[in-house]
Amino acid sequence: MNFENTIDLQKEIGKSISLTDGTRKLTIKGKTRSYPVYQIPLEHLLYNRQNGRIISSMNRYESEGKDIQTLSKEDYNDLVEQFIVESNKLALDKTKKNIDLFGQRLPGVVLNDGTVVDGNRRYTCLRQLKREGKTTFFEAVILDPSEGLSAIDIKRLELNLQHGEERPVDYNAIDNLVEVYNDIEKNKYFTVKEYASNTNKTEGDVKKMLKKANLMVEFLTFINAEGKYYVARDMELDGPLQEIMLILNKEKDEEEHDRVKSALFTSMTLSKDGDLTRYIRRIGKEIIQAGNREQFLDEYDEIVEDVYEAYQEEVSVTVNTVKKLNENLKNVREEASSIVSKRVDETVLTRVKMKPIDSLNTVIRTLDNVDADQIARMDVGSKKEFSRLVEQIRKELEAYESRL
Template sequence: MNKNLLDSVGNQITTTTGARKLTIKGETRNYTVFKIPLELLFYNDRNGRIATWISQYTSEEGPLNPESDIDKYNEILHGFIKKSNPGALTKTKNNIKLFGQRVAGVVLQDGRIIDGNRRFTCLRELKSEEGMDCYFEAVILDTTNGITSKDVKRLELNLQHAEEKPVDYNPIDNLVDVYRDIIEEKTFTEAEYINHTSQTKTEVSNLIKKSKLMVEFLEFINAKGKYYIARELNLDGPLQEIMLILNKLPQGSEADAVKDTLFTNLLTSKQGDLTRHIRDIGNNIIKTENVTQFIEEHEDIVGEIYEKLREEEQNSVTQVKEAIKEDSVIIEQSRKIVEEYIEKNKLTNARNKPIDLLNKAFNTLDNIDSVAVSKMSDENKHEFKKLLDKINSTIGLLESKI
């Protein structure tokens, strides 16, 4: 595809009276909006909103290439956009049907859509379903005029985060985008990413940590780069809990052992809520003096699950579950260890609770100013004495149980 949309301005492409303000290379100005036939455009396969869907397709079918068959390419990515958030797509489509496209997109001069992939999808559907005469209104960026790929990506981040707030992004797709931009391809430094997305240093730091954990988990289950597996397992919550647990541990062999044990428990748990499961392990085991023994008891289980998954590359959640299903004894052993440790800690907490409550009661009593007591009115002193009698009675009852 060697086309240049700007060559078709005044012919297939018409100039509108609209403009969109963009910041490129540090300069903010108004860019002309054009009315572009849909067939001249194609989706952005680097769209973070569908990163996991694209990883699944390339894993199963091979690379996507708009140059080989643009219609097939657009149809495939159309499906990904729709599946990524069907509710949001329907809402946007109904809005466009009633009022037209109110927010202009951004495309490159070769037809690649940088901003507005969902709006483009809605227009494609309205044209197909309603027979509407649809055009995509967008700014056309001329990348032959000094705009680099990094400038384009910087603009994407700004539009997605600073202006639109990608609340409808699947969190795993967002982690893939972060990992790719900062760790894998090093398009941006952490500081640059913070600047371009208007997120805090803590927010971006946590996203980086979680994205690394996601990649490490996929490598652990022998599914490197199969990001869709993390999406299908809804791993954002569990990864958040694992990150919080590891943040409290010094880096080293024990932290690595804890991480591998938690990864294993994501696979062996029979609980539907993996986030709660990991949180329970963290609160009742990892944060106690039992953590070393717990890790040691899990060592062989972790090793066997890991080796079982190495027998062949894992390409789906179903395949992963089937791979470890044969080791039902090991899985049950893992579950039993977790249950026993959690129950043991809960019993310990229950036994210690009376002491904790008594300590709190003593601290409260110790804060009472005796001088203030002596200066109370007779009515208050009478009420105070009644409460002291109740306290003494309760103390006597407790003493009788010792």
Template sequence: MTIKLNDLVGSRIMMTDSTRKLTIKGETKAYKVAKIPLDLCHYNDQNGRIATHISEHISNGNTLNKSALEEYNGVLEDFIYKSNPTALDATKTNIDKFGQRVPGVVLNDGRIIDGNRRFTALRKLKRENGKDLYFEAVILNQEEGIEERDIKRLELNLQHAEEKPVDYDPIDNLVDVYRDLIENKLFSEIEYVENTNKKPSEVALMMKKADLMVQFLDYINAEGKYYIARDLALDGPLQEIVRILENQFKGIDVRTILSTSHGDKGEQAGYFRVRNALFTAIFSKRKLNETDDKGDLSRDIREMGKFIINASNREEFLDEFDDIVEEVYETFQDLDAVDVSSVREVGRELADVRKEAQKVIDKHIEDSRLVTAKIKPVELLNKAFDDLKRIEVEQVKRMDPSTEQEFLIVYEEVQRKLKEFGEALNV
């Protein structure tokens, strides 16, 4: 049976004197707030905050059945809680003491658009104390011309544009961006910027990371299994990889370089080679088991970019690393299905390969550092000489006595330093 909340106003649902301002279809106005029994509301299974949890649930062969609403709500409540237990507990304590202060937003069919955490806290409090509790929210009627695009725009505005932090897991946020801007093209970049109060450069970077996340999942034969990216905590490493790739392949965009319309097949091949080496490094260096050293994967990838990919030893490294990349890639591609446990199983199976990968990476980083250290004195001396050349002899001749005395002190220090260099070089 389909719920229509507006039909229940005056019976099970009571209107309050409170209002909440919302902007819908470009018009901002105050909407009345209703007190809605909890059993008439349900979570939104498209909620970006729990996107990776839902993808894991579905990948494990489960379904989400709204016809069994309490069971459906129970599953998603668990996901909402897991997404940020600390914040949820704080919200529950606050509502228990002071009541629900900020109204939510629901559709006429009971789907919650804003207020999932408050709704979850109320559900938990009702189970704990047995009292009749209500979810206070604005009711929006889709039959009044409110389309899915308007609903999503409102969600973005409420989540991002009201100067409060988005407490999504970063990967859940990337999944949301991928679905709305890349996969379903619900919004253009400019529209997303306008509705989230973000800078264009921030949105562009998020889109690149989101696309690269999808490329990584494809690389490990886990298409659509976003929860694996969350489990591997890939947000920071993906950001470093975007910067490395776009620095290495000037003018490219990680979102478009693999398209069939990209004319330079050699550049695509080079991109694949470098990208897959970085993806393999993620698998090799990321903590896969509780006993593994956590380390700092973002820093590790950044160092690979600085001392290998963007250094003179890149080709030598790639030649040595190609066999490792191929073995990791083929091992994943040979699996019928990939999930978090199988990623860890492959990690154990390829323990020796992972160690070899880290050994090769560390060796080439150290070699590059040594080369950098060797040429550093030359770079510094050249810089010092460039600075010296900026001092004009005529200016030296016209110095007043006080300045001349200061100049002579420094001049003698320079002479002593040059003598030390000469003795070190036996000249």
């Protein structure tokens, strides 16, 4: 952001900014040391536009054609405060109450121009308390990028503070995916290994997050909403994307992989099921991974084409567009629902029919565990009981055979 009269916090130390007796340990460029904490007037500070908590809200604002550059510093802070409140009001109220009772216990981190790198929620609480008549300052470490800190150094610190200090990261799941996608795939700030080391996660976990993030990006492209991450957030797609990722992990053929993916993306746009995650899981388990998948995919090809073309014809896609097209494509939606229901019912019926065979296979596997040599070594009483059980099994089999 390029606001007029950008502040230099270092020059305000001893004037409007005072040194406290507190410190905070930070790891920067691989070195951990204690940094002094200062008491900073709230009006000197500025929300971090790159804060992962507000990624999708900022994305929505800009997608609507609004220009943040035209806002004053005060208006910008008011706007971002609103985004942070909306991201998790319950958590914010809890933090605010705690700060009101005990003061700000954990110092934040700010850059020399006033940008809050860590502590945006605490800063929000303090802003609200100040409007309620309380005397408030933001306690934070002040870092000066001009002293050799690169943008990646700052981003690495931000990730470490958010994820690496064994405290919960309560970002919206979609915002978290967007942050992973931006940091690794889009901006290439980090490799998967580097991201994992800076967020206290395993490389395997980060790979899964990145794979899911890429699926989100591909879905938005599919519905002609490329880059509109807030649409994925409004549709609450984290769970459905997780299911799609698990289903696609079993697809080895690239062409089949893409065909299944398109069918699942289409199902997400057409579903009227209240639990979209359960709906996608059901399609995966009862159709894609069952014996009638090819019939389903053949029947669904035309559905996929109709839905894709309908979205591509839209000038601008939002969640309201998804709802509108869902109604406009009522006939297509009903046909898709009929195909899914029919194929799911087929699978369920097949499993019911196969249940006796599955049970006998289980019996055979159990009999394979009987050691024939041990039978000869059994005492008289045990042999008698064994013979009785063999006779019982024989009679059961004869009864089954009579029904064939």
